[in-house]
Amino acid sequence: MKPIRGVLLDLSGVLYVGDAPLAGALEALTRLQASGLPVRYITNTTRSPRREIHRMLSTMGFRIPEQEIFTAPGAVRAALERDGLKPLLLIHPGLAPEFQDLVTDTPDAVVLGDAGEAFSYDNLNRAFRLLMDGAPLLAMGSNRYFREQDGLSLDIGPFLRALEYAAGVQGTVLGKPSAEFFHAAVADMGLEPDEVLMVGDDAEADVQGALDADIQACLVRTGKYRPGDEDHIDTHRARIADDLAALVADLLA
Template identity: 55%
Template sequence: MAQTVLLDVSGVLYQGSRAVPGAVQALSRLRAAGRQVRCLTNSTRQPKRRIMGKLRDLGFGIQPEEVFTPVAAALAWLERTGHSPHLLVHPALEEEFQDCKGGGPPAVVVGDAGPAFCYENMNRAFRVLLEGAPLLALADNRVFMDEDGRLSLDAGPFIKALEFASAAKPKLFGKPDPEFFRAAVASTGCSPQQAAMIGDDAESDVAGALAAGLAAGYLVRTGKYRDGDETRFDPQPTATAADVLEAVDRLLAQDGA
């Protein structure tokens, strides 16, 4: 039985400025069935406070401790190692790093920088990497569903370009890093074998969760999903559902709830 359910945020709970139909109801059903909920997002164009604000405005009763972002893990790494961040991130995300201590050796931190992925900024980060700085990837997704309803380049292609040019091996902090999933599950007191994932990204969300040892991974046909995604990556989804509400119904039925 899945005592803990991890959910992706963008494309699963909301898309653009609207909640995915049935998503608020799905979350309520999980809570009513006694399941613990954690939201895992690779979104790095805005700080956690804005993600929280949007979830609450759309009717999701989510608490801050229930939302996991790659930035928190990266900040802990910077504090632990004494590195100072050389940021290649969206301007809106920079506030998350304002309390970092300066003076330490640099570490290049890359998120979905959007328009900030210009040649000058990429080349500046490349040169820092050439001097031996580690490369920290907040996420390495290939694409994301943009506000206009079409796919756009995510951080992954730009991280690959920096890796190719500098030969630096990126350290990943978001999905599909196994420790990202396990940390979220551990926060509920459960084991990965007692958890399930619901996401719209067959590679980062679902295959990543299953590779991390979670008991089940449900792929929803909302957000960035495209026909055939369920067979493109291994491990393949436990099941594919029309949306998060159907995925929750199937998960609870499977558990006999």
């Protein structure tokens, strides 16, 4: 493997859970940033726009430039603008202002995010009918679940699979594990994929997704990690670390 010249970090489950930093994460990130290795932050979080994610991170004590945060909603908006599509939004209410200027009474695409309580039968059925009329399905990720402070919660993936199954379509995932999403953050550092390490708590979307995109990867045993997640990745190529602090100590040793 090539020497690591840059790092991609997942946010939730690697730096924090809920609204609290993980133990040692603040110090580990400060040390990583001071090392001179460029870092980009790549997240499928779809309940808040990038500026709100940045504000939340700052409140927790993380010092991260907003422009270094790559979000799945940002990738989806770029795709809508590029293709001139008008979305039917199945997303969290907190994210709606990010897309409001693209919404019309005659949508021709379905956009799927972590809609939370908005995953009602009526909303899902409206999306289903639009897909049956030929609209494309754009998803901000395919994660099965994520960890909140009170436990695991359903993420986008189960609802994406339901709509794909019902309408007989294949959705386009524009967040992780999309190689295009990973590569956009890598290109922002001016590096090649195999020179970069992706660090995440999701074995499939973060780690195996990065490996499939020719990026080095590390699974951390924090956040949504559960014993046995190693079975879902290529352990011959992936690193495994107890947490971000342990990984940074190893990288900078």
